[in-house]
Amino acid sequence: xxxxxxxxxxxxxxxxxxxxxxxxxxxxxxxxxxxxxxxxxxxxxxxxxxxxxxxxxxxxxxxxxxxxxxxxxxxxxxxxxxxxxxxxxxxxxxxxxxxxxxxxxxxxxxxxxxxxxxxxxxxxxxxxxxxxxxxxxxxxxxxxxxxxxxxxxxxxxxxxxxxxxxxxxxxxxxxxxxxxxxxxxxxxxxxxxxxxxxxxxxxxxxxxxxxxxxxxxxxxxxxxxxxxxxxxxxxxxxxxxxx
Amino acid sequence: xxxxxxxxxxxxxxxxxxxxxxxxxxxxxxxxxxxxxxxxxxxxxxxxxxxxxxxxxxxxxxxxxxxxxxxxxxxxxxxxxxxxxxxxxxxxxxxxxxxxxxxxxxxxxxxxxxxx
Numbered sequence: 001x002x003x004x005x006x007x008x009x010x011x012x013x014x015x016x017x018x019x020x021x022x023x024x025x026x027x028x029x030x031x032x033x034x035x036x037x038x039x040x041x042x043x044x045x046x047x048x049x050x051x052x053x054x055x056x057x058x059x060x061x062x063x064x065x066x067x068x069x070x071x072x073x074x075x076x077x078x079x080x081x082x083x084x085x086x087x088x089x090x091x092x093x094x095x096x097x098x099x100x101x102x103x104x105x106x107x108x109x110x111x112x113x114x115x116x117x118x119x120x121x122x123x124x125x126x127x128x129x130x131x132x133x134x135x136x137x138x139x140x141x142x143x144x145x146x147x148x149x150x151x152x153x154x155x156x157x158x159x160x161x162x163x164x165x166x167x168x169x170x171x172x173x174x175x176x177x178x179x180x181x182x183x184x185x186x187x188x189x190x191x192x193x194x195x196x197x198x199x200x201x202x203x204x205x206x207x208x209x210x211x212x213x214x215x216x217x218x219x220x221x222x223x224x225x226x227x228x229x230x231x232x233x234x235x236x237x238x239x240x241x242x243x
Numbered sequence: 244x245x246x247x248x249x250x251x252x253x254x255x256x257x258x259x260x261x262x263x264x265x266x267x268x269x270x271x272x273x274x275x276x277x278x279x280x281x282x283x284x285x286x287x288x289x290x291x292x293x294x295x296x297x298x299x300x301x302x303x304x305x306x307x308x309x310x311x312x313x314x315x316x317x318x319x320x321x322x323x324x325x326x327x328x329x330x331x332x333x334x335x336x337x338x339x340x341x342x343x344x345x346x347x348x349x350x351x352x353x354x355x356x357x358x359x
Contacts (some may be wrong), residue, residue, distance in 0.1 A: 057354075059346040065339055073343035077350075175339055 002101040006084035007034045009100065010074035011056070012067055012157075013091030017045040020091045024054040027089075027097040034100075037077065038091065039070040047091075067157075068178035072169060079166040087160040095158040099198045103160035106196050113165040113191040114182070117198035118153035135219045139180055142226065147187050152195060154180050164191065174225055177218055181225040188229065251312070255286035278326040282319030289315060 009027055013020050020038060027036055038051040042064035051058050059073055071088060078086045087103050089095035099117050106115045120136075139154040157179060161169065168189060174181035186193055262279050265271035289296045289312065300311030 057350060059350055061346050062342050065342055069339045069343065073346055076343060077347050080347075175336075 002105050004031050004034050004101065004104060006082075007031065007100075007104055008074075008078045008081075008083040008086045009034050009036045010039060010071065010078070010086055010088045011036065011051075011091045012039040012041060012070045012074075012088070013043065013047050013051070014041040014064070015043045015045045015047060016091040017043070017047045017050045019093045020047055021050045021054040023089075023091055023093050023097075024051060024056045026093075027100070028055060030097045031100055037074055039074055041065055041067070041070045066176050068173055068175040071178055072173040072175065075161070075166050075169040075173065079163070079170045083166070084163050085160060086166060089158050094200050094202070096198065096201060099158070099196070100160075102196055103158075106194060107160055107162050110194050111192070112194045113162050113168075113186055114193035115160045116151070116153060116156050116193065116195045117158035117160075118156055118195040119198060119200050120152040121195050122197035135215055138219065139222070142223075143180065143183060146184060146226070146230070151183065151193075154183065158198060174229075177222050177225070180222050181229055184226050184229045251286060252290040255283045255290065258283040259287065275327075275330060278323040282323055285315060285319060286312075 009031065011020070011023060011027070016023075024036055024038070027034075036056040038047070038056045038058045040048045040051065040058050040060040042061055048058050048060050059070070059077065061070060061073070065073075074088070075086060085104050085107055087100050089097065089100075095117065103115050103117060106112070136153070136155055140151060143149070143151045143154055159179070165186065168185070168191070169182065172185055174185070183193060259280065262271065262276045262283065266273055266276055289299070296308045296311055299315070300306075300308050303311055303314050305311040305314055
């Protein structure tokens with residue numbers, strides 16, 4: 001049995017009233033002791049009410065901040081309240097909460113600052129939208145060059161972080177599309193990350209907002225963000241001893 | 244000596260006056276008026292009956308004072324756009340930080356009131 005004390009679960013959600021209750025109950029079944037914080041990013045439906053009724057606490061934002069802004073607020077909250085680990089999963093039910101204990105265990109066992117639950121590490125799930133697959137392949141290549149390490153699922157939104165990363169991300173975090181840029185932010189400080197395998201499930205309700213046009217915009221935005229991050233931060237200013 | 248089109252001179256003068264009036268009425272903060280005033284003053288300066296515009300045209304490689312004027316106007320507009328880009332970016336970051344702090348403070352308040 002894995003000790004899940006000091007773990008907080010963060011679930012970004014926007015207009016996920018139909019699925020968020022089920023996701024919270026599933027998470028509760030797996031990690032009954034961990035606080036669940038739903039990040040309500042300007043929903044116009046009953047996401048907040050449903051989440052509270054299901055037993056979660058809710059950070060409700062005054063307007064639509066974007067994914068990065070929401071997640072950073074959760075990291076700020078977790079760091080201020082002394083949590084050791086935060087696991088973030090989506091509110092649409094695509095991420096299986098059964099992986100949460102393995103993610104925490106991976107953070108503890110490896111000492112890595114961040115763990116990614118990868119769809120492609122063992123099970124070769126393939127994106128159904130061609131531009132999305134193109135984006136993942138492109139970012140795999142770029143990250144391999146920049147980080148010197150293979151990241152099989154750089155766009156995964158199912159990630160866990162430890163307290164070192166919480167401290168860093170509370171101050172510096174990409175505000176729009178955080179997944180890939182966050183890896184560069186970590187790497188620039190000589191922090192480490194690892195991946196564990198997972199499998200994606202279909203959405204419980206509703207439609208994905210990802211379209212080919214948005215994927216192209218996403219790729220351009222993230223590419224710019226990655227290179228700006230490289231230019232912005234002096235290389236390895238906070239390298240830790242023993243790493 | 245090159246005779247500057249009166250319409251451009253008037254436009255620049257109107258812009259300067261408009262910016263000053265907007266500052267007085269507090270529709271525009273002084274720090275955000277600098278880019279507009281700098282652009283308008285530059286055009287006004289070039290409109291004085293001097294050889295300034297022709298000289299500037301030669302320096303910029305323009306083949307006529309009119310072309311030099313277009314260069315200056317485009318440069319001024321790009322400068323103003325860039326300036327406001329930086330202002331908007333800073334405001335967006337500030338707004339995000341405020342929204343984050345507000346959401347956290349609201350949650351803490353609900354907890355203190357015993358609503359959660």
